[in-house]
Amino acid sequence: MVSVREAELHLIEHGREVPHLGEQYETIEQQNDAYTIGMWAFIVQEVLFFGGLFASYAVYRFKYLYEFVAAHHTLSVVFGALNTFVLLVSSYTMARAVRAAMLQQHKTQFKYLLWTIFFASIFMVNKYFEYSSKYHHQLIPNQSYSAEEVIHHNHLKVDNGMVDLGKRKVSLEEFTGRTKLFFSFYFIMTGLHGLHVLVGIIILAILAVRAYSDHIRRVPHADYMPVEMVGLYWHFVDIVWIFLFPLLYLMGGQ
Amino acid sequence: MAAHSHEEHTHAQRVSFYAKTLWVLMVLLVVTVWAGFLKLPDWLGIAVALTIAVTKATIVIMNFMHVRFSSKLAWLFAGAGFFWLIIMFAFAFADYASRHWEPVQGW
Incomplete structure (x- = not known):
C-alpha cells in the first residue's frame, strides 16, 4: 500500500518518468492489465457502433443488390486498395512504435510515430481525392444527387424512364433513390472512419512530442502504456477499414 | 519471449514477428483484390471477401494488438x-x- 505522502514524493522525485502505481493496485502489471481491459471495453463499444452501420448496410445490400453493385462500380478499387495498403503499413509502424516504447528506445519510438502519422496523412489525402471526384460527379447524397454517372459508368440503357439492369428493370426514380442510399452508406461509413483517422493523427502527434521530450531528457523508465493504448485504438481503426474495403469497393461477387 | 532483458514484463516481440505479420496481411490484401475481380456468384464472392477480412482482422488483433500475449x-x-x-x-x-x-x- 502506497500512502498519499509517498505517492507525492514519488511524483516530485520522478515526475512521469516512472509509471505511477495507483493506490488501488498491487503491482504495475496489475495496473497495466486494468488499462488494457478499459481500452478493450472502449474498443468493443466502437465495434458495436460501427457494427450497427455494417448490419444496416448488409440488409440494404441484400435488398437492392443490383443497384448497389452498379453504384459501387464508380468507386476506384485502385484507390481503395492503395488506402488498405497504406493503413496496413501504418499499423506495422504503430506496432514498431509500441515496441520501441516498451524497450525505452525513445528516438526509435519518435521515428515510428512520425511514420504512422505520415501514412495516416496519405490515407486522408487519398480520401480527399476520392470525395472530390464523387462531388464532381454529383454523387454526394444531397438534393443535387444524380444517378447519371452510375448509369454512364455501367453503360446502362434507359428506356421510357426505366433503367435496364440486365436481370430486371427499375424506374429511374427508384434507381436514383437506391444508388443514393448506397452513397449515403459510403459517405457515413468512410466519413466516420476518416474522423477516427483524424483523431488518431492528433493523438499520435501528442505522443510524438512526448517521445521526443523523453529522448532529449534521456528518461530511463518512461510509461509505455499510453503508446500501447493508442496502438490498440489505431489497430482498431485499421480493422474497420479491413471490412469497409471489400464491402464497399469490391462487394464480393457481381 | 521479451526482446530485451530490462523490459521482461512487456509484450515486446522481435522485429521479425511484426514484419512477418505485415507480409501475411499484404498477401491477403492481394488475394482479396484478385478474388474481387473473379466474377464469382454473389454469395460465394461475399463469403470469400468476408472470410479474408475476418482472417486479416484476427491477425491484427492477435499479433499487433498483442491479445495473444494478454x-x-x-x-x-x-x-x-x-x-x-x-x-x-x-x-x-x-x-x-x-x-x-x-x-x-x-x-
Missing part, C-alpha cells in the same frame, strides 16, 4: 465484443428475413 480477462473482453456483435447481426437479419412471413402494411 491476460485471460483481456481475452474475455475482446471476445465478448465480437460475441455481442454476432448477436446484433443475428437478430437484425432474423428480423428482416422473417418479415415477409407475416406481411404488415408499410414494412
Whole structure:
C-alpha cells in the first residue's frame, strides 16, 4: 500500500518518468492489465457502433443488390486498395512504435510515430481525392444527387424512364433513390472512419512530442502504456477499414 | 519471449514477428483484390471477401494488438465484443428475413 505522502514524493522525485502505481493496485502489471481491459471495453463499444452501420448496410445490400453493385462500380478499387495498403503499413509502424516504447528506445519510438502519422496523412489525402471526384460527379447524397454517372459508368440503357439492369428493370426514380442510399452508406461509413483517422493523427502527434521530450531528457523508465493504448485504438481503426474495403469497393461477387 | 532483458514484463516481440505479420496481411490484401475481380456468384464472392477480412482482422488483433500475449480477462473482453456483435447481426437479419412471413402494411 502506497500512502498519499509517498505517492507525492514519488511524483516530485520522478515526475512521469516512472509509471505511477495507483493506490488501488498491487503491482504495475496489475495496473497495466486494468488499462488494457478499459481500452478493450472502449474498443468493443466502437465495434458495436460501427457494427450497427455494417448490419444496416448488409440488409440494404441484400435488398437492392443490383443497384448497389452498379453504384459501387464508380468507386476506384485502385484507390481503395492503395488506402488498405497504406493503413496496413501504418499499423506495422504503430506496432514498431509500441515496441520501441516498451524497450525505452525513445528516438526509435519518435521515428515510428512520425511514420504512422505520415501514412495516416496519405490515407486522408487519398480520401480527399476520392470525395472530390464523387462531388464532381454529383454523387454526394444531397438534393443535387444524380444517378447519371452510375448509369454512364455501367453503360446502362434507359428506356421510357426505366433503367435496364440486365436481370430486371427499375424506374429511374427508384434507381436514383437506391444508388443514393448506397452513397449515403459510403459517405457515413468512410466519413466516420476518416474522423477516427483524424483523431488518431492528433493523438499520435501528442505522443510524438512526448517521445521526443523523453529522448532529449534521456528518461530511463518512461510509461509505455499510453503508446500501447493508442496502438490498440489505431489497430482498431485499421480493422474497420479491413471490412469497409471489400464491402464497399469490391462487394464480393457481381 | 521479451526482446530485451530490462523490459521482461512487456509484450515486446522481435522485429521479425511484426514484419512477418505485415507480409501475411499484404498477401491477403492481394488475394482479396484478385478474388474481387473473379466474377464469382454473389454469395460465394461475399463469403470469400468476408472470410479474408475476418482472417486479416484476427491477425491484427492477435499479433499487433498483442491479445495473444494478454491476460485471460483481456481475452474475455475482446471476445465478448465480437460475441455481442454476432448477436446484433443475428437478430437484425432474423428480423428482416422473417418479415415477409407475416406481411404488415408499410414494412
